Amino acid sequence: MSDDEIFAAAYREHYWAVSRYVARRLDGRTSEVEEVVAEVFTVAWRRRADLPAAPLPWLYGVARNCLANAVRGQGRRRRLVHRLGNDHTAHRRHLVAGPGTETPGDWVHEALARLAPADQEVLRLTAWEELGVDEVAVALGCGRRAAAMRLHRARRRLRAEIDRLCPAPADAHASKDHGHD
């Protein structure tokens, strides 16, 4: 297969996984997902000669950089529109009256949001993208050992935040299954 054919196959196979990756990090701003994903594959197209045999973690790495650009470019836009009421996440935050009314996911998201961005990312890659340590290393652009260490530390910190937010057993506030990939 030529590079173009390999790229097209990767595009078809992973388009929706990359879309989910981006959507999970845009806090419900689904209207922006398509634009960022288009940029991810535009970058991937230019680098198609470098596409590895297992391209998905590599594509996640590209997406991470594209998201950084997108978030930076829109950071100031956020000042104006982030909490205007047409944003799903913002709406949800406003509608939440107290812990008793929150969905179980809100507790976990709150715990996750309290961690450093690097901790958040390694946890999301593991739990939401379901990557193994080797794949996390590719997505983060670090070595396997560093990825494993990051994950270990991040898990410990997440556990601490969950316990701090909700002293009850984790099962109690995670009982509603949102499903996963």
Add this chain to the structure above:
Amino acid sequence: MTDELDVLRRANPVPGDGPAFGDGPLDHRAELRLGRLLDGRRTRPRPGGRLRPVWVLTAVAAVAALTSVLLLGGPAATPAIAAPRPLAVLADSAPVPLERLAERAATAASEGSPALRKGTHVRSWSLGMSDTEPPVTLPEERMVRWTADGRHTELVVATDPRQHGRPVLSDEDGTPRLVDDGQVISRVTFPPSWSDAPPAARPPHDTGRLRAYLAETVHGDIRTTPELLDAMAQLLDNWTLGARESAALAGLLADSGGLRSAGALTDRVGRPGQAYVYDDGSGVRHMLILDPSTGAVLGLEETFTADRPEYGVRAGDVMQYRAWMR
């Protein structure tokens, strides 16, 4: 006890079997984009996706009523929360035509310095709105530095250079509150970037190629001066331009039309500048500030031009001010 990763898995906001972005055949638009890539044509997202006028109008249309004045208690020192007024052009200053400044920029470029540098240093004041609170001005400083191995670190701190040492407003946790001057909002190091698409790609230094570069930066044609200014801002949020790139940019700005020479001023960080105003009656005035001797872009101010009491915004409120530093 349930494993914390299991807890997190169950809180996946976009599960693979959910209603959005689930696996399956590509939709029409995704197919179209793939076809364009394979055909070697540039992918274009939906029209107006990143265009400033769209989001400005969206913001203004969507924001709920804001009527009261934010009252903030604070420490003994007077907090730096006063909303800055628009910059005033110095009385009796002689406006310099933009074409003249573009010529000066071209002359400065012939000396070849300063050089282009990847990364940026920008100070900003942004009007933050919410649907439950009055608008507030949030001052920040952002620095992006790249290392030889392709990594880059972005540092954002809450600070107002006009009010050194005083508490400033920040909303990094979603709620505006006073923090110490210089408090780090975020410090993130990114792994080596593979992107060679604008604005990550090295910007060219001739006007034709720079126009194409900026169009690719905003994923669409640049048809209006506000669109050009928006693309310019994205470029400057990624690169510290050298003399040659600044000259190309000044040439593009001079060719854009509609930027009216307003006179000399001193920008918010104390630098002398020449102001060029674009006001098409849309409700937001753009004021571009250039270095009078080199034509380099110093800043961009966007100001509401009409009262919008229903939104808590008055004519003269500065929506956003950015000062790019070297």
